[in-house]
Structure formats: structure tokens, C-alpha cells
Amino acid sequence: MTQKNHIKSYVHIKNNTVSLNGTVVYNDNEPDFKSFIKGAYKAVDTKYPKFFKMDSLSKLAFLAGDIVLNSEQLSTEEEHNIALVFSNKASSLDTDRKHQKSIQHKENYYPSPAVFVYTLPNICIGEISIKHKLYSENSFFIFDGFNAAHLEVYATSLLADEKADKVLCGWVEYDGDDNYEAFLYLVSPEGKIAHNTEEIIKLYTN
Amino acid sequence: MSKVYLSYNNIISSLGFDSKSVVEKIHNEVSGLTLVNDVKLFSRPFYSSLIHTGKLKEAFYVLNPIKEYTRLEQMMITSLSDCITTSGITITDRIGLIISTTKGNIDVLDEENSFPEERSYLSELGKSVGEFFKFKNDAIIVSNACVSGILAVAVAKRYIIQGTYDHVFIASGDVVTEFILSGFNSFQAISDAPCKPYCKNRTGINIGEVAASVLVTSDSKLLNEESVEVIGEGSCNDANHISGPSRTGEGLYRSIASALKQAKIPSDSIDYISAHGTATNYNDEMEAIAFNRHDLGSTPVNSLKGFFGHTLGASGLLETIVGMHSLKNNTLYVSLGFEEMGVSQPINVIEETTVKELNTFLKTASGFGGCNTAILFQTIQKTNI
Numbered sequence: 001m002t003q004k005n006h007i008k009s010y011v012h013i014k015n016n017t018v019s020l021n022g023t024v025v026y027n028d029n030e031p032d033f034k035s036f037i038k039g040a041y042k043a044v045d046t047k048y049p050k051f052f053k054m055d056s057l058s059k060l061a062f063l064a065g066d067i068v069l070n071s072e073q074l075s076t077e078e079e080h081n082i083a084l085v086f087s088n089k090a091s092s093l094d095t096d097r098k099h100q101k102s103i104q105h106k107e108n109y110y111p112s113p114a115v116f117v118y119t120l121p122n123i124c125i126g127e128i129s130i131k132h133k134l135y136s137e138n139s140f141f142i143f144d145g146f147n148a149a150h151l152e153v154y155a156t157s158l159l160a161d162e163k164a165d166k167v168l169c170g171w172v173e174y175d176g177d178d179n180y181e182a183f184l185y186l187v188s189p190e191g192k193i194a195h196n197t198e199e200i201i202k203l204y205t206n
Numbered sequence: 207m208s209k210v211y212l213s214y215n216n217i218i219s220s221l222g223f224d225s226k227s228v229v230e231k232i233h234n235e236v237s238g239l240t241l242v243n244d245v246k247l248f249s250r251p252f253y254s255s256l257i258h259t260g261k262l263k264e265a266f267y268v269l270n271p272i273k274e275y276t277r278l279e280q281m282m283i284t285s286l287s288d289c290i291t292t293s294g295i296t297i298t299d300r301i302g303l304i305i306s307t308t309k310g311n312i313d314v315l316d317e318e319n320s321f322p323e324e325r326s327y328l329s330e331l332g333k334s335v336g337e338f339f340k341f342k343n344d345a346i347i348v349s350n351a352c353v354s355g356i357l358a359v360a361v362a363k364r365y366i367i368q369g370t371y372d373h374v375f376i377a378s379g380d381v382v383t384e385f386i387l388s389g390f391n392s393f394q395a396i397s398d399a400p401c402k403p404y405c406k407n408r409t410g411i412n413i414g415e416v417a418a419s420v421l422v423t424s425d426s427k428l429l430n431e432e433s434v435e436v437i438g439e440g441s442c443n444d445a446n447h448i449s450g451p452s453r454t455g456e457g458l459y460r461s462i463a464s465a466l467k468q469a470k471i472p473s474d475s476i477d478y479i480s481a482h483g484t485a486t487n488y489n490d491e492m493e494a495i496a497f498n499r500h501d502l503g504s505t506p507v508n509s510l511k512g513f514f515g516h517t518l519g520a521s522g523l524l525e526t527i528v529g530m531h532s533l534k535n536n537t538l539y540v541s542l543g544f545e546e547m548g549v550s551q552p553i554n555v556i557e558e559t560t561v562k563e564l565n566t567f568l569k570t571a572s573g574f575g576g577c578n579t580a581i582l583f584q585t586i587q588k589t590n591i
Contacts, residue, residue: 142348
């Protein structure tokens, strides 16, 4: 319990900008999320064709997670016990609305498994787990707003119980083109930033 | 490290409005599944365990609500009210509230629903339930597909161990909606008959609805006769596919391994497995493989889906509560619907309700996104020796 944890790295995706550890790595002026996230995907050189099948929330979370995990330069030879603890406000409502639209009118009825599967917020955790082969602890929480205190407690618990070696934590919200934001940070025994609520909020609002 | 227990509990379901009456029905092999003919929900008749609307309203209005509540909120509040009342706990700032749900008030997205669309935000559901009981802390909402109900127990334990709360109430619930039925139907997963988990003659899942609540606490003075200790838990991902389970049962295997390691017990000390058993080929087969990888092929196992159908984010907690009563009554309850082995690996499906001394049970669940959760529970007397 006495082990001190740190924040090793962090990523933001919001306002048409992607930044890693506070440094901008991509920015554009695309008017819609779809074009922006496609541009960002190309810019960070994530070669993963499944990306294009994902819904917007998964694209956002996947890309944010991929950027942090790639920056760690983890060996592909061995397994990594990195837990994923994500949260947001809108759950999967953007895709939920799409599925509802497909069943609202009997004369225009077209529900699809490819849409329905994304009507769960934790699918994005599955997407990252598949790409990075993470057979680790995972959980999706819903809060009214970014909740640093709860994320801190949960990550601390996973590390203290040796359920994980590191924890990728944060906020992944997609509720329409005007309301998207990803902020993920990697909690690890290594790193320079202390893992506490104050620092998490500072990085989040950065 | 302090011990964490599950204690006072409630189930609101088609089989009754308290845990004891529900378990009695299970004991008597009465299924809550009936044929429902409601084209607003589904284009053809389907089997489900719908909660009687009139009875729900009756039970809910006794609580003197002063505003409008959705069907799910009525279920969850009615359930939680019973749980809080019987526990005798006064709500203070040391008490947490966890809501576990897969889809919450998703029915409000329907144009014909009279509630505003904003009610579909799960934080609104949390506020509705939390404010009713004047919880001092905001609800923590766990929405992790079909493992939500059981994962919530692990989450509650972790918050108590970390000292965030002294006690946590968990309220779980999901409702049967056109949204869910049409989605599972698009996967061609809906059965036209009562479901038959692990059975060769199975034809898919039924969707049902319940609300379930439990008190999680480290205070041994707050225990009741069916209380159990949470001795180990794990929640691991398959890292394989977003809508199909791993063929090797990888995530479930690892979740069970993680729970066993924490509990410091071997797999052969598990007396009973309350499995997920949705009655789809993929799920049932995956579970059989994962259990066998832990040499659990001869451990008695049941799925309670034959009584309630799949109740989504509530199923894990519902089945945990039935498991608690199973231990208290020293009784293995029948896995309703099972006739003939329908998985490739041997598993010991409970074919008739049997009296047997039980000390330890394993609850598992798996869901879309490759998620799995396993939790080990033990009777209190045995752990205090």
C-alpha cells in the first residue's frame, strides 16, 4: 500500500487537436468529427483497418489509447498487464440514437448488428484490448462530469491489489460533433507526475 | 485488510418482490418466463419475465413519490427501499451508491415515450435514485455490458477497502425494451421458446427484467443470515472480439484465476458455480472451456436464465443474491431448461434441486466488448473459524 504511483504519460483529443504529454501532435480545421478523427488516425500512423468499422466513441477512445500505449514502446514479445478504466457522461448514446432511429418506424425498419454492438460504452475498451492484446482488468463508469477522485481511487485499488501493473485511465466522451473529448493518462510506478486528484485535474484542464 | 461482505438484499422480479419469495419460487422450479404478445415490444410473441406493472406501481406508490419516475426507476427505487429499510442503515456521507445497468432508461429514446430524452443519460438515473433516498454522495454508475451487475460488487469492495465509503448500496436494473429485443434479434439470438442453457436443444436467449439491490459492508454487525464474504474477484478481457466470446474462454479463465489467487483457495474448494449461461452456443461453449481449464468440470453449475431470461446489467447481481440464498439454504437449485449436454467439454449441470452443504460459490458473467467477471463468495461462519 505504501508504493507511490505516478502518471507516466497522458493524451488529449479535443477541439480538432491531439496532444501527447502537453505537446500538440495533430491539429486541423475539419468541420466534422469524422474527417478530423480520420486525419488524426493517418497522422499518428496507426495502421489498423478495423478502425473504420468503429463508431465515433470507439474511434475516439481507441485512438487516444493507441497514442499513449504506442508512446510507451511496449515490447510485443511479452504480455502487458495494463488495466483500462474509462468513464464518460453520454455512455454510448450517440450510437443508441442511431439504433433507435433504425427501429422507430415500422415502415422504415433496419436494425443492424454492426450498429447494435456499439450501443455499449465498454466496446471501446474491447477494441483497445484486442489491438494491444490486453487481457486485463477493465471497467467503464458513467459520471455527470470528469471525476478525478473516483478514477484515482479505482486505479490505486487495482495497483494495490496487484490486479494490474499499470492503469490506463480517463474520460472518453462523444455526444455529437460539437461535444467530443478524450483525456487518458497512464498510471504507473514510474513517471514524474504524482498520481493524485489535484495533478489529474491539472492535467485534465491543461 | 478488512473483510467485505454482502448482506441485506432485494429482488424485484416476475417471481416476486423480495429475495426470499423469489428463491422459494426457484426452489419450486417455477419459471418467471411467460409468452408475451406485445407488438410494441417485438414483432412476434416472445418469452420474457416482465414485472407486473400494476403490482410495481402499487409497491412503488407506498413509498410516496412526489414526482414522475420511469419504469426502471420505479423498479430500482422499490428494490433499494426494501434493502435500505431492512438494513436499518441511516444514509450518511460515508455511504456510497452504485448503480449498475446496461441500458438504463433507454426506452425514453422512443418518440412515443412521454419522458424527456435527457432522461436517457445514466447520470440522470443515478440522480433520480440517489435523490429519492437523499444519498449524500453522487451515484457511481457501472455500465460494462452484461457483467455490470457482478462487476458492481467488485467495485463496491474496492471503494470500501480504499476507505472511500464504509458501506455501499448497489442497485441494479434493466428493463425489457424494443431497443434491446430488436438488437439481439438482429444477431438472430432471440429464442422462440423458454431458453435452455447448456442444452443440446437450445435455441437462443430470452430477455427479461429485474431490479436487484444489496448492501456491501465491512461491518460484521450489519450481517444477516444469508450474508457472504467477498473473498476474491477478477474482471479480465478476452482481447479477442467485440461481439463474440473467446474460443478459449481466455478472459473468463483469467478472471477466475485472478479471483482464486486473491482468495488464496484452490479451484476444488468451490462448491457451486452460478454461471452466466445465456443459452447461446458461443457463450455456453466458451464457459465450459474456461471452467474445464480450471478443472471445474465436475463442480455443480447452474444458469438461472431459465427462470428470468437474460436480465442484462442486473443479471450478475440477481444471480449473486440467489447464490447467497443457495449457500444459506445449503441447496443447489436446478438449471431450468437443461435436458441433454450441449457443450463439448464436461460440465456438471444441476439437473434437480438438491440439498448439499455449501460453503463457497463462484459467480461469473461475460459480455460484449470481451468483458468477463468472476467473484468468489464464502459463508461467514466458515471463514471466521
